[in-house]
Amino acid sequence: MQNTLSTRANSLSIVPVTTKAHLSQFLKFPYDLYRGEPHWRAPLRFDRAAQINPKKNPNLKNLEIQHFLAFKNDMVVGRLSGIVNGDHLAQHDDNTGHFGFLDAQKDPEILKALFAAVEAWLKERGLSRMVGPFNLCVNEDLGLLIDGFDTPPAVAMPYGRPDTQTTIEGLGFTKAKDLLAFWTDMHAGYPREPIVEMVVKMIDTNKHYNLRPMKKGKLKAEMRLAVDIFNDAWSNNWGFLPMSTELADHMSSEMMPILIPDLFWFVEYKGKASAFILMLPNVNEATEGMDGKLLPFGWAKFIARLKFGKMKTSRILLMGVRKEFQGKRSGTAMAGALSEKTFEIARERGYTHTEMSWILEDNKSMIRIIEQAQGVAYKTYRMYEKKI
Missing domain, CATH: 3.40.630.30 (Gcn5-related N-acetyltransferase (GNAT))
Known part of the structure; x- marks a missing residue:
């Protein structure tokens, strides 16, 4: 060479x-x-x-x-x-x-x-x-x-x-x-199985829990909070790298044009944010046929599709439950309550399906929660290695 x-x-x-x-x-x-x-x-x-x-x-x-x-x-x-x-x-x-x-x-x-x-x-x-x-x-x-x-x-x-x-x-x-991607029909599987409903209701009936949407006008602070939870929740996972505060702020500015505040939720336990979920519109649906270009006329088409075009699909981009709750009924309840609330709001907005990705193949607890929400693994992304 x-x-x-x-x-x-x-x-x-x-x-x-x-x-x-x-x-x-x-x-x-x-x-x-x-x-x-x-x-x-x-x-x-x-x-x-x-x-x-x-x-x-x-x-x-x-x-x-x-x-x-x-x-x-x-x-x-x-x-x-x-x-x-x-x-x-x-x-x-x-x-x-x-x-x-x-x-x-x-x-x-x-x-x-x-x-x-x-x-x-x-x-x-x-x-x-x-x-x-x-x-x-x-x-x-x-x-x-x-x-x-x-x-x-x-x-x-x-x-x-x-x-x-x-x-x-x-x-x-x-x-x-x-890495797995799950496709979920947000209208499917209702009513939920009694055991699922019982676990999710823990969040509604226990005074120590509070399910809330993101604080409007506070995107930067809320994203930093989500990243703090994410860094704790994912710290033992394959390939993990902690997200920095700088990256959290960058994500806030990048997502601002497309983020829907009603699809960004937290669970607090005794006043401390302990779990979160962030669903975004599937922007690929809004940009179809544009060849990646927003100029000269793509911007108007993109905004029209995103805001008024009755988009049907979304992606759950980020989700996490602090480690202290993982493997416990409380953690399952948090994840379930977040998913159900986000699905409910998404359906009200006209969304029918969401992708939940990516999920590690050996993250059995998360896969079980997704499957209870009628998610089906429909894409597999493989990471490869080689000694050199």
Whole structure:
């Protein structure tokens, strides 16, 4: 491999992204690659550009990243990124690098060459293991879709093709963890089973509990509170990275245009916020057919669909119950009460279905709660690992 991290074989070249022109090609490639595929939902382009801009994404603060492009006959045919996440290494001390932004034409040689470049880049930094895909970290979108190709992804969830799994496993990658997405008909399963109703009623009948919506006009403070609960609730989970206050504030500003206050709820126990749920409209429903562009006329269409278009689908983006309540009836009651209240409000607003994602395959208690709410696992996103 040359010092430029470029390789050439059968007119295929792998080039590190070092110029604005290359970065533009890197961002544009998925839109060209997947355009016209029936279940592709183009993410908003300005959002994808902001994601990899250090001035706009706090997740890049302690992260070194090198993007690569694959060219064939001067045409972009693939992309992949190597990632060294300083926060992950400090948290887990596992000498592991990451890869992400995995998109390529249906030619195994393209991904083979891209992964060779990323592997070499990670080895140069002394790392001995590679895990991914992360776009960019565990607190953003991640995983390779391996099951559930017959429906479009929900907002902030990856799109994928069946052939990629075969190619990546052929390169020596093995399963690290599966992440599940559940699809839930919010009108199904009523009345709930008596045991479910009894547990959920704990929150209504016990004076120590208080179920409340977010305090309107206090989004930043409420998001910080939710992140505090999340960091405690998820701290023992696979790949966990705590969210910073800076990231919480960033999320507040990012979500403000689409967040519905009535779909952001907390449970307090003896005055302390101990659990929360955050449901967002499935923005992919509002941006369908826009090719990720809001200009010149997309903004008006987007707002009209989001506010007045009677959207039907949503995604439960974040949820957490403090560790002291996990594995106890009180924790189950909190999660159940939050889900039922959010479903009730969502139905009143015309929503019919929600995606609950992502859920670790071995998070049996959460899976049980989701299944009691009639959720069905309909997509699987796999995280892969390989020694390098």
